[in-house]
Amino acid sequence: MPALDDSTDFHALLARDASRLVPNDTQRTTLIVAACYIIVIALLWHIPFLSWIIYPFKLLTVGFHEMSHAFMGVLTCAHIHSIELDPDEGGATSMSGGIQWLTLPAGYLGSSFIGACLIACGFNTNASKVASLVLAVFFLFTLWWARRNWLTWALILGMSGLIVLFWFVADSVALRYFVLFIGVMSCMYVLWDVIDDTIARKVNTSDASAFAKVCGCFPSQVWGVIWLLVAIAFFAAGILVGLAAFKETAAEQAEDSDHFLPVPGADGALSISPNILMITLSALGLTLL
Secondary structure, eight states: OOOOOHHHHHHHHHHHHHHTTSOOHHHHHHHHHHHHHHHHHHHHHHSTTGGGGGHHHHHHHHHHHHHHHHHHHHHTTOEEEEEEEETTTEEEEEEESSOHHHHHHHHHHHHHHHHHHHHHHTTOHHHHHHHHHHHHHHHHHHHHHHTTOHHHHHHHHHHHHHHHHHHTBGGGHHHHHHHHHHHHHHHHHHHHHHIIIIISOOSSOOHHHHHHHHHOSSOHHHHHHHHHHHHHHHHHHHHHHHHHHOOOOHHHHHHHHTTSSOOTTGGGSBOOOHHHHHHHHHHHHHHTO
16 A cells, blocks of 8 residues: 655645635635725715714624623623613723723624624525524514613614524525625724723723733733734634635525525525625615714
8 A cells, every 4th residue: 555645645734724715706706895885984084974874783782792891791691781872973882890901802803703793694695584584583582671761772773683684685695795894894893992991091081901901911902912813813804714614606696585584585586796785785784873
């Protein structure tokens, strides 16, 4: 029996794994749409008046931030009193107990992790359906903790309505691009928020400053840089996981979607292109104002 060349086998395995990251045509389209999202979000973020188009999605990412605090609090045996969002794109999670050195960074890191997961799921229609169901569970917990905070209720109900709507558009392809948009928005918001709140020190208090007091190892700016690097890593990981895990073509995804939580009357569902989806997302964002 000929001897096996371990080095050759290793390089062959490495090359095969690397090939999983090469995008096919469907994934290339998804990457282009994600890049367009990044550009549009970056422009709208800093243009007066037009920034209101993405205002509801900014609030949603704040909700992810506060929800991450709350879930880490639950995991560390804290009692969650309430979750509140305010119109100035701020939020607060009131809890007693828990482990502060875990609950404090959970806001930024948790929301960036959620964004990365949504980006990965945005490469596949069925994965986007699963992500929507998971979001629905998170939304229910958030509504329970929100109590009488009307803004949180309006935001969650509005986003839930959009998810249901896009589930029925283009055999749920619209839902995939919507999940991708929320993921990109969440990751970008974390990056900018960490820079503003910790590194640029545009606010007097932040999770990083509170964390620095608890740990005492580094000043808040250092923790801000560390959290920023972790958030960037999550962003990149979401894209890489999407490329490696979901290699199906658009036709294969459509066929799989017909057998997994199919849309009633899917044959008559609206068929639209990714460009129309982007315009529709912007228009629907205006309706939430």
